[in-house]
Amino acid sequence: MTPRHVRALRGTAAAWVATVVAATAHTLSGGGAPSPAFVAAVGILAAPFAVALVGRRLSAWRVGATVLASQGLFHVAFAVTADADPAALHGHHVTHLGGDLSAVVLPDSPMLAAHVLAAIATVAALYGGERMLRALGRGIRSLFSRARAIAPRPPMPRFAPAPAGPVVVAARIVLSDVSRRGPPVLV
Template sequence: MSTRWTRVARGSLAAGFSTFVAAFSHALAGGTAPSVAALSLAIAFSTMICVALAGRGLSYWRIGASVAVSQVFFHTLFSLIATPAAHTVGARPAAHSGHDMAAMFAPTGPAASNGMAITIDVAMVAGHVLAAIATFAAIIWGERAVRGLLAAALLRTTRLASLLLPTPVFAPRAVRLGRVHRIDAPAMLEVLRASLWHRGPPLFA
C-alpha cells in the first residue's frame, strides 16, 4: 500500500472510531444523543482532520493531536445539533425521517435552554477525556496488532506454499580437477644419495 493510501486508511480509522467513542461518552455523560446529521458532519470533518494529521510513521503526537481536536469538535457539534424533541409526549424522536431539516438542526437540551450556550460540566469533560484516551490506545495498539497479524499470516502462507508446491531439484555439477603431476619419490632419493656418496671431506691446504 502506498504512503498516501496508508495515511487515508489510518485517518479514516481514527475518525470512525473516535466518532463512535465520542458519541457514546457524550450520551453517557448526560448529553443528548447526537442526531444523524451531527454524526454525518462529525465523521466528515474528523476524517479530513485525521487524514491531514496522519504522517508516514506511527507518530504519537500526531495521533494524539488528531484525537484531541476530534473530541473538542465532537462535543461542540453534538451540543449544537442534537436529536430534536418529540412533538408529543411519549412519541419517539422524528429526526431519523430526514424530512424536517429545520427540526434536525435545531439545538435542544442545554444548548436550547441557555440560548445556544454550550454547558461543559465535569462529567462531560471526564467522558470526552476517557474517550480520547481509549481512542488513542486503540489506534496505537490496534495498528500494531494488525501489522503483527499480517506478518504472521504472510509467514504462514509462505510456509504452506513451500510445503504444497514442489521444490525444484537440481542435478549436481561434475567438478573437473586440474592435472596432477606425480612425483617419483624413489627416483629423487637415488639422485640425492648418489650426489652425497661421491662427496668426500674437504682438502686441507
C-alpha cells in the same frame, strides 16, 4: 498498499472511531443524543482533517492529538445541535432562549471526564489496533512464505523407453461387406 493509502485509511478510521466514541461518550455523560445522520455528517467532515493530522508514520502522539482535537470539536458540534431548540417542542409558545453560548459549549466535569476517557479509549484502540493488524499481516505473510518453501515439487514427467523392434498397430477399421445397419425389425 502505498503509504498514501495507509495514511488515508488511518485518518479515516481515526475520524470514524473518534466520532462514534465521542457521540457515545457525549450521550452517556448526560448530553443529548445526536441523530445518526448528524454523526455520519460529522464523521464525513472530520475524515479529511484527520487524514491531514495523523501523519505518514504511526505515532501515538499524533493519533492522540488528532483524537483529542476531534473530541473537542465533536463536543462542540454535539452540544450546539443536540436538543438545540427545546422551545420548539411547545407548539405556538415562543420563548427567548437568551444566555451565553459558552454555557452550552464548555463541558461540565462529567462531560469532560467522559470525553477524556473516550479519547484515551480511542487512541488505545486505534494505535493498538493498527499495530495488531500489522503483526497479524506479518504472521500470515510468514506462514505463506513457509508454505511455499515446504510445498512438494511437481513430479517430473517420465518417459517410457522406446521399443526395440518394429511396432505393429492393430487395424481399427474392419474391412468387410457385412453391415448390420438398417431399420429395426418389427415384431
